[in-house]
Amino acid sequence: MSEQRVAGTAGMDVGFFHAWIDRAGEQVAAEKDRLTALDAAIGDGDHGTNLSRGFGAVREALAARPPGSPGELLTLVGTTLIAKVGGASGPLYGTVFRRLGKALGEAETVDVRELATAFQAGLEGLTKLGGASVGDKTMVDVFAPAVDALRAAAADGASAGEALSLAANVAEAGARETIPRRARKGRASYLGERSEGHEDPGAASAALLWRALARTAV
Amino acid sequence: MKKLINTPETVVSDALAGMAAAHSSLTVDSEHRFVRRAAAATAGKTALVSGGGSGHEPLHAGFVGFGMLDAACAGEVFTSPVPDQVLAAARAVHAGAGVLFLVKNYTGDVLNFQMAAELLEDEGIASRSVLVNDDVAVEDSLYTAGRRGTGATLFAEKIAGALAERGADLATVAAMAEQVNANSRSFGIALGPSTTPAAGQPGFELGENEVELGIGIHGEPGRRRAPMAPAAELAEIAADAVCTDLDFTGDAMVMVNGMGATPLIELYVVFDAVRRALAGRNVWIVRNLVGNYVTSLDMPGFSLTLCRAGQDMLELWDAPVETPALRWGR
Numbered sequence: 078m079s080e081q082r083v084a085g086t087a088g089m090d091v092g093f094f095h096a097w098i099d100r101a102g103e104q105v106a107a108e109k110d111r112l113t114a115l116d117a118a119i120g121d122g123d124h125g126t127n128l129s130r131g132f133g134a135v136r137e138a139l140a141a142r143p144p145g146s147p148g149e150l151l152t153l154v155g156t157t158l159i160a161k162v163g164g165a166s167g168p169l170y171g172t173v174f175r176r177l178g179k180a181l182g183e184a185e186t187v188d189v190r191e192l193a194t195a196f197q198a199g200l201e202g203l204t205k206l207g208g209a210s211v212g213d214k215t216m217v218d219v220f221a222p223a224v225d226a227l228r229a230a231a232a233d234g235a236s237a238g239e240a241l242s243l244a245a246n247v248a249e250a251g252a253r254e255t256i257p258r259r260a261r262k263g264r265a266s267y268l269g270e271r272s273e274g275h276e277d278p279g280a281a282s283a284a285l286l287w288r289a290l291a292r293t294a295v
Numbered sequence: 296m297k298k299l300i301n302t303p304e305t306v307v308s309d310a311l312a313g314m315a316a317a318h319s320s321l322t323v324d325s326e327h328r329f330v331r332r333a334a335a336a337t338a339g340k341t342a343l344v345s346g347g348g349s350g351h352e353p354l355h356a357g358f359v360g361f362g363m364l365d366a367a368c369a370g371e372v373f374t375s376p377v378p379d380q381v382l383a384a385a386r387a388v389h390a391g392a393g394v395l396f397l398v399k400n401y402t403g404d405v406l407n408f409q410m411a412a413e414l415l416e417d418e419g420i421a422s423r424s425v426l427v428n429d430d431v432a433v434e435d436s437l438y439t440a441g442r443r444g445t446g447a448t449l450f451a452e453k454i455a456g457a458l459a460e461r462g463a464d465l466a467t468v469a470a471m472a473e474q475v476n477a478n479s480r481s482f483g484i485a486l487g488p489s490t491t492p493a494a495g496q497p498g499f500e501l502g503e504n505e506v507e508l509g510i511g512i513h514g515e516p517g518r519r520r521a522p523m524a525p526a527a528e529l530a531e532i533a534a535d536a537v538c539t540d541l542d543f544t545g546d547a548m549v550m551v552n553g554m555g556a557t558p559l560i561e562l563y564v565v566f567d568a569v570r571r572a573l574a575g576r577n578v579w580i581v582r583n584l585v586g587n588y589v590t591s592l593d594m595p596g597f598s599l600t601l602c603r604a605g606q607d608m609l610e611l612w613d614a615p616v617e618t619p620a621l622r623w624g625r
Contacts, residue, residue: 113494121373121513159410163374164403168410185450206406263402266439267515292517 088186089237093293094147095139098154101289104253108285115278119265124166126276131162131170147187152178165263166279169207169216176202189240195232196224207262214260214261214272223248223287241291248287254278296495298593303492307349307369308322313360313565318619320360327383330356330375331366333444336390341459341468342366344384345452347404348373350491354448357620364397364455364618372592373513377401381411393421393465393599397451397472399444400428401513423465425472427451427543429600431540432517443511446550446589446600447479450612453465454520454623457614473612475602480543482536483556483598484529485510489591508532512554512591513600515608521553526561531598539577543601548582548612549573550600554592562586563596573601582612588620591610 095202105128112125138157144150155174159167180195181187186193207236209215211222219249226247253276260272263279300306308325315323315330322333326448329346330385336342345355347370355367365388384393394415398408403425412422429447433439455472463471486509488497498514501507506529519531525581535544551566553559566585573580581604589598602608 084336117494117498119517122491122498123371124373124491127371127374160377160379163377163407164373164400165406167377167403168406207402251461254308261439263440264513264515267433267443267517271433271516 078175083289085271088173088185088188089147089192089294090186097290097293098135098139098150100293101286102136102266104285104289105129105132105282112282115276115281117220118275119260119268120271120278121264124282127162128166128170128282131158131167133202146183148178148181150178150184151175151181153262154178154212166282169203169279172206173199189235189237189268190228190231192237193224193228193240196227200224209262210242212258213262214255214258214265214277214280215262216277216283217256218258219248219251219280219283219287220278222251238294239289241294243285245284246289248284252276252284255280261263296490296492297320298624306492307371308621310349311369311395314356314619318386320617321356321619324383324387324500327380329366329368329380329384329387330359331362331384331388331586334542336365336388338390339392340390341392341463341465342385342388342390343397343444343452343456343459344388344466345370346370346384347399347401348374348375348513349487351588351590352475353620354589358433358452358501358617359617360551360616362460362614362616362618363452363621372493375401375407378407378410378414381408382414382426385411385415385422386418389420389596393423393470395455395459395465395468396422396424397448397455398424398426399448400426400441401443402440405407414419421465423469423478425451425469427476427529429479429558430509430511431480431482432511433580436610439464439619443513446552447476447481447602449550449584450479450548450600451475453616454608457611457616460494460614463533463572475608478538478541479598479600480541481598482533483510483512483554483596484508484533485514485594485596486523487556489514489555489594490613493536501527506596509520509536510554510594510596512589514591514594517590527568527571530599531572532595533571534572537601538542538573539600540602543573543578543603544576545576545579546581546604546610547573548602548604548609549580550584551586552584552589552598552600554594554596554598555587556593556595557587559586562597569599581609
């Protein structure tokens with residue numbers, strides 16, 4: 078793995094993204110019970126278990142076939158999540174990572190603007206597949222504002238560390254903002270008004286991924 | 296939690312191994328977790344593939360066999376199968392005439408089957424997907440993930456399966472499955488929650504004297520909670536919900552389905568009450584099923600499914616079927 082961690086104007090390389098995914102997997106495992114409890118309240122109580130299983134498979138896949146570029150790594154993450162997670166979150170997260178990977182192509186390093194553009198593609202894949210809009214109480218409530226914040230910060234010339242930290246703050250706020258909302262997509266939507274007052278588990282796990290990314294860049 | 300399992304992580308694969316051992320007419324692919332007919336596919340037959348989360352047994356693997364499904368994919372408990380499983384199952388049973396996917400309308404199932412269908416198309420295998428969405432408990436389908444697929448899945452798998460067995464092409468079989476879905480409605484009532492092996496505790500709480508009206512098959516809540524009542528009243532509520540949504544006046548196929556922990560004696564009590572409730576609405580039961588077919592692990596309760604029975608559908612319903620959970624006429 079590369080020594081590259083501080084990614085200012087310099088590029089983020091495959092080692093950086095590998096470190097992000099490792100950290101994300103650790104976070105998901107550490108928060109498995111919280112995610113599952115959130116899902117038990119308004120879904121079917123398996124989000125933490127499924128996602129943790131998925132990131133375990135990702136770690137094995139990355140170890141078995143170490144990817145040579147950020148794009149290749151993120152594509153493999155996406156393919157593995159689609160193959161292992163099941164439910165709605167497998168295809169949705171998998172699509173985000175695959176789109177990220179595809180957008181980054183074969184570049185060996187990525188700067189913050191390129192990453193922001195790639196996340197925009199990931200977000201578009203997510204909304205196209207899942208059909209959710211901001212406010213539906215889903216992971217889109219986290220991804221959409223976080224990608225906007227990342228793009229804005231990148232346009233202002235922020236470093237990767239600054240931009241991703243801002244994006245993670247917005248992501249966490251987005252997850253919290255799902256609490257009073259009524260679910261309009263996914264299994265929680267069947268609850269109607271009874272879904273109000275609970276944080277959306279997909280939004281919560283998405284915020285974890287954004288925070289893991291920000292911490293990797295610091 | 297007391298369950299007859301070894302570990303929560305292995306419950307699906309352990310059950311599939313038992314299923315393979317119990318039914319020589321089935322072959323289980325333990326790597327990709329799907330069940331198929333042991334007999335080779337008839338060349339030129341439209342293949343029927345279904346699947347979903349585990350925990351609804353006998354749905355779907357119990358309906359694999361002559362006259363019904365060619366293969367069924369088993370996801371984790373209450374979690375849809377992944378695209379690789381669906382793809383492997385479709386490849387295994389494709390017999391040159393395309394594949395019909397019968398999918399219950401849940402976000403996870405829809406997305407995973409959709410991805411599998413796209414991958415299958417890349418391989419040059421034609422497929423069609425029919426979504427089953429018969430649960431009338433979901434009233435506000437514009438602002439939800441839409442109506443859930445429940446009991447009508449069995450009717451669609453049986454009737455479309457019989458048509459495929461007769462050699463009908465993919466488009467014709469898909470149209471029939473859609474026709475069955477369009478003519479079917481369901482409503483479920485839970486007396487208590489179910490417990491998934493992974494969670495180890497009940498999915499929701501229900502008071503000693505409460506029932507959940509409009510329950511989903513994963514314990515998703517329905518329209519409202521109500522006080523426990525005699526079976527006749529609960530049957531009346533279910534019949535009313537179903538018949539208010541679609542006019543069933545005339546002949547109907549009816550299923551009174553146990554959710555997993557309801558004794559058969561109680562299901563017969565419910566069926567008798569349903570019969571009376573339907574007769575009061577000029578709905579006449581011409582075929583019936585009473586038993587545990589589309590379950591929710593160990594949930595106590597029942598669901599009622601009605602399907603408007605045209606002559607073509609009745610004839611296909613009566614056609615021979617030989618699966619672990621449904622068998623007649625052969």
